[in-house]
Amino acid sequence: MGLALVGTSLVTLVLFVWFIVTKRQIQTLKNVKKQEDREKRLQLSKMLRYLKWGLSAAVLMVVTTGVLSIFGINADRAIYLEHIHGLGFSTDGKRVLIPAHDGLKAYEDGIWKIPEGEKHDYMGFSPVDNGFYSSGHPAVGSDMKNPFGIVKSTDEGKSLQTLALEGETDFHNMAVGYSSHVIYVMNPQPNSKMNTPGLYYSIDEGVTWTKSQMNGFGEEPTAMAVHPTEASVIAIGTPSAVYLSKDYGNTFEKLVSAGQATALFFNNHGELFIGGYQNKAYLQKMDMTSKKAENLLIPALTEDAVAYFAQNPSDEDQMSFATFKNDVYISNDQGLKWKKIADQGKSISEGNEEGK
Template identity: 55%
Template structure:
């Protein structure tokens, strides 16, 4: 009798409790897996109690029959409830319908201009044709993310469970993160300040501390995908860097941002001159034509376009940003009228008319997919 009541108590303890999918995709998967285990366990106990009940039902006055009866009734309820929760979770999960950007560590278009790639702390997110998606790639924490015409370069931290060294050093992918090639300094340096020339593939990286290839703190560049590095003297710079960008074709042209303005070098970072004063720079990016886009703060958040040839500066009208600023900007490599920028508060705006109007495609880290017609 004691064993029977013990079995009954075990059955009760296995009844499901409300657990709705939330948070990251990994959390959702764990919760759904737990629900499936509970569902299977409840089904097994239901079958066991049902068999025991019918095998002992001739013992009319025995309390054992009542225990078995209540056992299969309650476990049946458990099966129905757990099954309903499992189906509901699959249909309404945030992992399927909502893309979460826990952080934004970069912004770039695929070479065909069809997809916007965003490194979001736990892997990449993709926005294409009005829809958000999470690609089936390793969830590396990319930093210094830089798109080029045949893929991207990046630094950062490897996803848990991978065989890549911590930190990543400098890596490259030609298939939007499906495979990763380690180029240099794996296990040594995490480059937050890094950029690459879109066409020529020259990489600039600022190291906060010496490593095996960079003997002192500072800005370095490589024209042969990290086989050799050259240090930039950075003459004219005596402030901390806040942003970094390199011309898409003229790899000797590099721009630096600080809290006091924008500096430009035309000799691989050996000498800099200030081209835009009185602006706290939060982002820098060259467009396809070689103009420099500057995100920053000067009494208000703003986005500027600086023409290197004419030296003229124009302001791009952007939506009102409250306690916020532009952190990343990029232009579609195929359609020069399509612009996109991200902010500190993890909002993302897209324009199809070169900044005349903007559509919000992410709000505080929540991807906003457009309605399908």
């Protein structure tokens, strides 16, 4: 689209110069009594009409191409993903949604787009079956209090419903059950609903909160995921392991020790995806009944790892993940092949594929 805009602009410039030169030539032919001048003036006048039509068409093409460059099929070139804070799929499964430092970004059918709504700095982004929950900070000029506390959206960020702790706490470690909508947060400091730091959960949209005892857990949390339907089941990653609780976080058991756990995700079947780093980045899928993990293929990540992962709720073959260096990949065959759709935060048009 950029080359097309340059090309049409050059054509317009050439036609404009030709138009001006022709018009001046006509003005120099003042001797209308001289037949040679009359004939030449007639020819030039006819040419001037054609040039006028051509110039008008060229100007229209420049305007159209410019509009398409800004709003149309190549809008992704203007999109940069700064500080990725999560990743998930839209409720209909058609879009990958990524909250960045300057608002929500969407990837659909090979095209990056910016959804409607204020450009909030979402943190703890948690997609669910009818929208998403999040914490974070409001956009510049927003009327919302800073920090959000906990908010919910059912229209991909066009509007936000404040649930709890507005203006009090920003939750970076937060996870929500996809269907149950139970909310878990790692509270960093006391607030009006939580007397002490620690793990809390709410089953009523943040109206009331219960503190989890966290027996058997004593490390710094690096990632969190909640079972989609069983509100009592939560997994927490640490720098050395993944822990699982089946009683609302009151007691934990070590599920796996495989280096640092960097990303956790429960799919609709209750299978747990684990992104981690042990000498190199890895991605696993664990059956929660047998506790057996299957290694999934991912592109080679140099001094990087999976930071966020999601599986499409409408199409199990489609997966996506983002890395700590703001690379984003998508797969349509359960991870056999991956396509890179963002490189260090810079969006990539459809057709550029890297790695297996």
